[in-house]
Amino acid sequence: xxxxxxxxxxxxxxxxxxxxxxxxxxxxxxxxxxxxxxxxxxxxxxxxxxxxxxxxxxxxxxxxxxxxxxxxxxxxxxxxxxxxxxxxxxxxxxxxxxxxxxxxxxxxxxxxxxxxxxxxxxxxxxxxxxxxxxxxxxxxxxxxxxxxxxxxxxxxxxxxxxxxxxxxxxxxxxxxxxxxxxxxxxxxxxxxxxxxxxxxxxxxxxxxxxxxxxxxxxxxxxxxxxxxxxxxxxxxxxxxxxxxxxxxxxxxxxxxxxxxxxxxxxxxxxxxxxxxxx
Amino acid sequence: xxxxxxxxxxxxxxxxxxxxxxxxxxxxxxxxxxxxxxxxxxxxxxxxxxxxxxxxxxxxxxxxxxxxxxxxxxxxxxxxxxxxxxxxxxxxxxxxxxxxxxxxxxxxxxxxxxxxxxxxxxxxxxxxxxxxxxxxxxxxxxxxxxxxxxxxxxxxxxxxxxxxxxxxxxxxxxxxxxxxxxxxxxxxxxxxxxxxxxxxxxxxxxxxxxxxxxxxxxxxxxxxxxxxxxxxxxxxxxxxxxxxxxxxxxxxxxxxxxxxxxxxxxxxxxxxxxxxxxxx
Numbered sequence: 001x002x003x004x005x006x007x008x009x010x011x012x013x014x015x016x017x018x019x020x021x022x023x024x025x026x027x028x029x030x031x032x033x034x035x036x037x038x039x040x041x042x043x044x045x046x047x048x049x050x051x052x053x054x055x056x057x058x059x060x061x062x063x064x065x066x067x068x069x070x071x072x073x074x075x076x077x078x079x080x081x082x083x084x085x086x087x088x089x090x091x092x093x094x095x096x097x098x099x100x101x102x103x104x105x106x107x108x109x110x111x112x113x114x115x116x117x118x119x120x121x122x123x124x125x126x127x128x129x130x131x132x133x134x135x136x137x138x139x140x141x142x143x144x145x146x147x148x149x150x151x152x153x154x155x156x157x158x159x160x161x162x163x164x165x166x167x168x169x170x171x172x173x174x175x176x177x178x179x180x181x182x183x184x185x186x187x188x189x190x191x192x193x194x195x196x197x198x199x200x201x202x203x204x205x206x207x208x209x210x211x212x213x214x215x216x217x218x219x220x221x222x223x224x225x226x227x228x229x230x231x232x233x234x235x236x237x238x239x240x241x242x243x244x245x246x247x248x249x250x251x252x253x254x255x256x257x258x259x260x261x262x263x264x265x266x267x268x269x270x271x272x273x274x275x276x277x278x
Numbered sequence: 279x280x281x282x283x284x285x286x287x288x289x290x291x292x293x294x295x296x297x298x299x300x301x302x303x304x305x306x307x308x309x310x311x312x313x314x315x316x317x318x319x320x321x322x323x324x325x326x327x328x329x330x331x332x333x334x335x336x337x338x339x340x341x342x343x344x345x346x347x348x349x350x351x352x353x354x355x356x357x358x359x360x361x362x363x364x365x366x367x368x369x370x371x372x373x374x375x376x377x378x379x380x381x382x383x384x385x386x387x388x389x390x391x392x393x394x395x396x397x398x399x400x401x402x403x404x405x406x407x408x409x410x411x412x413x414x415x416x417x418x419x420x421x422x423x424x425x426x427x428x429x430x431x432x433x434x435x436x437x438x439x440x441x442x443x444x445x446x447x448x449x450x451x452x453x454x455x456x457x458x459x460x461x462x463x464x465x466x467x468x469x470x471x472x473x474x475x476x477x478x479x480x481x482x483x484x485x486x487x488x489x490x491x492x493x494x495x496x497x498x499x500x501x502x503x504x505x506x507x508x509x510x511x512x513x514x515x516x517x518x519x520x521x522x523x524x525x526x527x528x529x530x531x532x533x534x535x536x537x538x539x540x541x542x543x544x545x546x547x548x549x550x551x552x553x554x555x556x557x558x
Contacts, residue, residue: 195508
């Protein structure tokens, strides 16, 4: 019997099914499971002619799956490779191997994907785009649409194909020392750009002024603060919010509500005044 | 500024595509059309005032710069921020006669977008819950060997969920909300405590967005250093984002080299250790 190989067409269809449909039928119960099934179906039909084998392989992928879907293309690619090995009669590839690997990878891949793709790449691109859209120009938005989609499409395609070709070795690279060093240095770029985004786009200012008897201001608090460190008040508020969420486990919504209270009290005491009029 | 039924329906269609879990897919839907900056462009084009749309989008994007949804938990709904919040903020800014580029304009946009985005999480749970019905149908089909139903379940049936939880809410909120926002102007004077608080909240809220991002990056206090170096470059030296990003590259390169040296050292050291053990 000739060795079975997934046809290029089926592999490409499988990738596109994942690229589009990884979350389209999301539920809290099974999350990305149906996206996974839709992606594996072209491969299963390509590898097996008889219904029993198809049914067995489809059942394998009905197990729960959820990860960061973009980097997660790697996992889907790896299982495509494993399914091919199973079709060729590799005795050590069974439901347990495949689902053990999937379950073992979803956590780490979600962690890496969330911090690297969603937590760093997207904010950096958006930060640059925000700068380009200052004053209401569409350039920044268009920049983001083009650059992000090219990176997402070809990045996911690369991850999927590498997963298919290399199998488990692709994971070793991600969690190995070189992968870790890359992730940490990308984190530095992310941290600095986020700092610049904060300084450029977030502005917390006080209107607190002390006046002498003649009505002349002798202490403009905002000027004093800027003399110490420009943007200090903004930085204090950001670190305060971080401390609440990271150290005190306060949910973002509660932090937002707390800020409403702070704003109300601040306006009442004259610490904040946006200086509005018709 | 008013919003017509056709405009509201177009916004509703984009809400279906852009949500998490959206019908535009993750990369194109959630992470492109769902981002407030892109939503600002789309809303601006639909409502015929691109500049105001983008300025509102920019203001809200800062709040939601890191909308990470770990394990499918959401704290804000992108379809509500981008396709209900932005149109209503545009109407509000126009009827208040504010300059959308001013501090007041962005403050109003931010407050409104965040309010709508937080309330909008109910739309996310609605969509995800109704999808359970389609999945149930899908399981039965798979058991019967009718595999192609998987495509129907994954790509087609969720449209029903989205018509109910994305299209109709957006249509109604944009159509009715616009007149409510106009009525707000007479009800709440700009120099009153309520409006002053609203605008102040608008300037404070982006701190939460940045802090969520920092929560991802900062594991111990030392990790704050890159953040504050970037902050100083922009706040004190006035560098823009691209320049700050370029400067950060040199630090990233150095860090990478150091890490790699460190890991080879460790490998060599542990190798020595093994040798000694053999000698004994």
